[in-house]
Amino acid sequence: MRIALGLQYDGSAFSGWQTQVNQPTIQDELERAITSFVGNDTQNSHPIRVVTAGRTDAGVHALGQVVHFDVEVERDDWSWVRGVNAFLPESIVINWAQAVANEFSARYSAYERTYIYALHAGPCRSPMAADRAGYVMLPADRWFDIDAMRSAAKCLIGEHDFTSFRSSECQSKTPVKTIFSIEIFSNEPWLYFRITGNAFLHHMVRNLVGSFIQIGVGKQSAHWMAEVLATKNRSVAAPTFSPAGLYLAKIAYPEEFNIPKPWLSSSWLPKAIFV
Structure with a gap:
């Protein structure tokens, strides 16, 4: 099944989104956390790889990042949120999770x-x-x-x-x-x-x-x-x-995918600029 996640992160301690050799990245942290939550290879036979809506640079933050990944195990939406967050550092948090259609792409479905x-x-x-x-x-x-x-x-x-x-x-x-x-x-x-x-x-x-x-x-x-x-x-x-x-701050998708809006209540930035 295909799962979409909405996440926020403080990117100041990371070398950007995309995985790099011997550098801390958001992608590596997220994939490790999902893999840890899913469990061993008897539960999921393929490495977890996430596709992101936008690759942020070193030091750049996200309030409404969206990713998707394919997985062979089933969990309810809230279990994905709680479970993956348990393995993430404090600077990265999953706000929501939901199963999506296989044609959904965090990157290519965004308009x-x-x-x-x-x-x-x-x-x-x-x-x-x-x-x-x-x-x-x-x-x-x-x-x-x-x-x-x-x-x-x-x-x-x-x-x-x-x-x-x-x-x-x-x-x-x-x-x-x-x-x-x-x-x-x-x-x-x-x-x-x-x-x-x-x-x-x-x-x-x-x-x-x-x-x-x-x-x-x-x-x-x-x-x-x-x-x-x-x-x-x-x-x-x-x-x-x-x-x-x-x-x-925000990624927009066609309504047919029913992707949640960013969760912004935790942001220290003025809410007025998100309207």
């Missing part, structure tokens, strides 16, 4: 992904937000030009070639992606970006945030974003911003 970036700004960084938010040093009497950033975001909506915001290590077959919405929430000393699209390139959100910050602090004009997009040249965009404030 929309939402990322949130949390940013703290001011004269001093916040130790309470270490590894949980990005930081920009600003004088106490200054704040970002929110109108300029929102104006810059307009050129990014729709289907575009996002090569200018693509990591050189990106494995996507095409740089063409579609962004459905970009929303910027200002609540000094906090700034939040919510970006929704069909899919994202490696480092794409962090590169966009870095470029927004250049505009927000006045180093570039709002029109600069369109110029960067048009060049299809990574070197002209801003440097890749910190992974600390990036959260994979």
Whole structure:
């Protein structure tokens, strides 16, 4: 049978989602936990391998990650949640589990992904937000030009070639992606970006945030974003911003699969940005 899981994790201690040799990863921890819960080879004759909706980078977090895996044993939904969580570290938690149709794919059935970036700004960084938010040093009497950033975001909506915001290590077959919405929430000393699209390139959100910050602090004009997009040249965009404030917030699937919405009550981020 095929099982889907919804999970959250603090990615600050991990080298990203995808399994790596001699590096701690979310995938390895999750597969070990599921295998431990399922039991020995007499109960399941194939290694547990999970398929994820989105592979997060080192230091990046998730509030609404979705995975699926195939297994030969049967458990009720709540048993999967309790059982797998018993073998996971405190930084990773399963929020829900359910049996799904074999045609469901956590990756390929998804039609929309939402990322949130949390940013703290001011004269001093916040130790309470270490590894949980990005930081920009600003004088106490200054704040970002929110109108300029929102104006810059307009050129990014729709289907575009996002090569200018693509990591050189990106494995996507095409740089063409579609962004459905970009929303910027200002609540000094906090700034939040919510970006929704069909899919994202490696480092794409962090590169966009870095470029927004250049505009927000006045180093570039709002029109600069369109110029960067048009060049299809990574070197002209801003440097890749910190992974600390990036959260994979939500994955959307066709209603026929009945996939639960992310469980967000445990998040320290404002609930308003998830609406």
